[in-house]
Amino acid sequence: MQLAERMSRLGTESAFDVLLRARALEAQGRDVIHLEIGEPDFDTPEHIVQAGIDALRHGDTHYTPAAGIPELRQAIADYVSQTRGIAVAQQQVVVTPGGKPVMFFVILALAGPGDEVICPDPGFPIYASAVEFAGARAVPLTLREEDGFAVDPETLRSLISDRTKLIILNSPHNPTGGVIPGSALDEIAAMAAERGIMVLSDEIYSRMVYDGAFESIAARPGMAEQTIILDGFSKTYAMTGWRLGYGVMPAALAEQVTRLAVNCHSCVPGFTQIAGVTALTGSQAPVEAMVAEFRRRRDAVVAGLNAIPGITCQMPAGAFYAFPNVSQIGDSAAIADRLLNEGGVAVLDGAAFGAAGRGYLRLSYANSLERLEAALERMRQVLADG
Numbered sequence: 001m002q003l004a005e006r007m008s009r010l011g012t013e014s015a016f017d018v019l020l021r022a023r024a025l026e027a028q029g030r031d032v033i034h035l036e037i038g039e040p041d042f043d044t045p046e047h048i049v050q051a052g053i054d055a056l057r058h059g060d061t062h063y064t065p066a067a068g069i070p071e072l073r074q075a076i077a078d079y080v081s082q083t084r085g086i087a088v089a090q091q092q093v094v095v096t097p098g099g100k101p102v103m104f105f106v107i108l109a110l111a112g113p114g115d116e117v118i119c120p121d122p123g124f125p126i127y128a129s130a131v132e133f134a135g136a137r138a139v140p141l142t143l144r145e146e147d148g149f150a151v152d153p154e155t156l157r158s159l160i161s162d163r164t165k166l167i168i169l170n171s172p173h174n175p176t177g178g179v180i181p182g183s184a185l186d187e188i189a190a191m192a193a194e195r196g197i198m199v200l201s202d203e204i205y206s207r208m209v210y211d212g213a214f215e216s217i218a219a220r221p222g223m224a225e226q227t228i229i230l231d232g233f234s235k236t237y238a239m240t241g242w243r244l245g246y247g248v249m250p251a252a253l254a255e256q257v258t259r260l261a262v263n264c265h266s267c268v269p270g271f272t273q274i275a276g277v278t279a280l281t282g283s284q285a286p287v288e289a290m291v292a293e294f295r296r297r298r299d300a301v302v303a304g305l306n307a308i309p310g311i312t313c314q315m316p317a318g319a320f321y322a323f324p325n326v327s328q329i330g331d332s333a334a335i336a337d338r339l340l341n342e343g344g345v346a347v348l349d350g351a352a353f354g355a356a357g358r359g360y361l362r363l364s365y366a367n368s369l370e371r372l373e374a375a376l377e378r379m380r381q382v383l384a385d386g
């Protein structure tokens with residue numbers, strides 16, 4: 001079989017590979033603590049599940065409009081207007097199977113050969129993968145530990161060229177938990193607005209900010225017309241398996257992204273979308289409880305990591321990831337392997353998120369406090385054994 005050349009430019013997400021390796025160890029009878037996969041360990045709130053079941057029972061089993069059902073597009077427009085402080089119309093919303101397709105469709109729509117897209121490094125690996133697949137060049141924007149893993153506007157400025165078609169931001173950030181402060185967003189917005197560069201703002205962790213309120217670049221002057229907001233239900237409502245997300249963008253781009261959706265998946269299941277309406281318009285108490293629990297775990301995990309000789313870990317300001325620096329101990333890929341094989345603790349090598357992630361590990365603390373404490377103890381033992 002001869003694959004098309006473009007397949008050589010497609011990357012992947014190593015969390016799924018590590019999960020496979022961890023499952024293979026479990027099949028041999030080993031106990032593995034899963035800190036590799038980025039999904040809440042909570043169940044979808046009951047009232048949302050019930051709405052999905054009711055919709056199925058009522059026959060919501062047919063094709064739906066490619067950009068989403070009007071009730072959900074309107075609920076999303078209202079929610080984004082409220083949470084970001086901008087005016088959003090239904091025509092600007094495209095509902096997708098998870099937030100991820102928004103990356104692929106927006107990048108395919110805006111960037112091609114000869115173009116550059118600035119992507120955070122470390123960063124969610126699918127950004128650069130989709131950019132290279134589209135034939136454009138992914139330009140890494142290094143996020144530094146000393147900046148709290150937020151974007152440094154001056155570093156960004158040095159990377160912008162006449163070929164820059166898109167800047168990708170992700171705050172709160174996977175894999176580091178970093179949050180871009182408002183002052184940096186002001187500077188980045190001014191730069192993008194002046195040059196007319198579009199920004200893809202991945203806000204999938206917007207509800208998981210532990211200090212202060214979430215801020216979107218879309219609310220900065222001139223940026224509502226130049227921002228694509230990516231958000232969804234996977235993390236906020238513990239709905240990863242439902243596959244429900246969305247993009248909010250200028251209406252003209254939404255039309256083009258909808259054409260890509262028609263070519264790709266046609267539409268998102270109706271009962272899933274009805275569950276999404278309930279998620280946005282129903283009680284938010286389960287989200288608040290989940291985020292409070294993540295905060296408790298964050299504090300425990302970061303304290304525990306810093307107590308392990310050779311490890312230093314910043315306090316992440318958002319999401320549910322810790323990104324400890326293990327460079328004093330050794331190679332991060334080798335450490336991640338040892339932790340899995342010797343300690344039964346599945347974590348990711350920071351280098352899976354780009355060259356600037358080398359020397360770090362990514363731990364998802366979407367696991368019970370008890371299991372997290374056990375994982376820290378196992379890590380301490382494996383690393384003490386040299």
Ligand code: PLP
Nearest residue numbers: 098099100124174204232234245
């Ligand atoms: N964006 C970031 C930064 C993520 O970490 C993830 C999931 O891990 C996504 C987007 C995609 O989310 P979804 O499962 O809704 O496609």
